[in-house]
Amino acid sequence: MENSIHNTHHHTSGLRTIALLTAVVTALAFASVAVALPTTLLEDSFDDGNRDGWFGNSSTASNYTLDNDADTLTIKSGNHLLTYFDTTTLAIGESLTVSLHLSFNDPVTYSNGFRLALYDSHGTKNRVTSNGHGSTNDLFKPYTGYRADMNFTAYNGTTTAIGIQHRNPADATHTGNSLVHSNTGMYYQSVGTGGLSATPTDGVLYTGTFTLTRLSETGTRISVSIVGTNLTNYACVTDDANGFSTFDTFAIFPSSSSAMTSLTLHDVTITHTAAAVPEPATAAVTLGVFAAALATVILALRRRRH
Structure with a gap:
């Protein structure tokens, strides 16, 4: 029973981590849109x-x-x-x-x-x-x-x-x-x-x-x-x-x-x-960070389950 509760705790904690990472990277993605200042x-x-x-x-x-x-x-x-x-x-x-x-x-x-x-x-x-x-x-x-x-x-x-x-x-x-x-x-x-x-x-x-x-x-x-x-x-x-x-x-x-x-x-x-457009370099870095972070969390969750 204790082991079941322990596993559930790690599973919930992992989901929270994924949710937090997703929220942060989503905010970064929006921030990667260049704000067009008037000339x-x-x-x-x-x-x-x-x-x-x-x-x-x-x-x-x-x-x-x-x-x-x-x-x-x-x-x-x-x-x-x-x-x-x-x-x-x-x-x-x-x-x-x-x-x-x-x-x-x-x-x-x-x-x-x-x-x-x-x-x-x-x-x-x-x-x-x-x-x-x-x-x-x-x-x-x-x-x-x-x-x-x-x-x-x-x-x-x-x-x-x-x-x-x-x-x-x-x-x-x-x-x-x-x-x-x-x-x-x-x-x-x-x-x-x-x-x-x-x-x-x-x-x-x-x-x-x-x-x-x-x-x-x-x-x-x-x-x-x-x-x-x-x-x-x-x-x-x-x-x-x-x-x-x-x-x-x-x-x-x-x-x-x-x-x-x-x-x-x-x-x-x-x-x-000018029209606001995404900055390609920033967007690529953001997506790369997101992919790496998400992969790390998923791998950690799998190790905990085993």
Whole structure:
């Protein structure tokens, strides 16, 4: 009887050892997945007293106001700003994110609020290099990508406040040369909508994000959010058939003076996040350790039984 109890004790102890080893190695296996840290492509907090690299459609200085005390850049409604960053092509599983803090001045309930855009200019030859390039410019004709329309009331007669547009010159039967101001002749197709209509609060700081994630060879997910007082709007749609994956241009446009007098940017950051992948060497070592440890425990159990 004592021998039976003794054997049972060793058997139970061995099982516990195997279970512990399995748990530890499982944790190591998960740890062997490389965490992809974002690469910063652009970061501007407007604290240096200039807006170098940002180009406006208007040459009127008062349409773009830098506040050196508050470290902000205010854009008068009806005017856009754009900037360029290193050309980035997303692999499957990778994402591109614009993060920004902004505030709205004298906002009212209106169908046009502001627009954000991520495009591919298709080469430096198509880039503007100065202010006063106009709301339309032939350089913009080949631009492809996505635009998010953020509205302070229902979008296109629905209850949603965010509309996602796909811009592709190949879809057009005629040319269009407006960057963000117009839909007419602009090769735009609606990808989807989201969010609930609401009007932001005057002067309050809001957090916005605009993320593009490549899902497949032809699919891109577009996620947009604007969060703050009175606003928790979010849209997430997928461009399945003809998703774009290369980008180098960001634009922002407070689209109508009927919605607000101006929009104030506090900071803008653009990051590229690679897909997390297992580290082959680490994974191989982990599996080797697991196999050796497990074999040792099994051998010890067999010896105890005999």
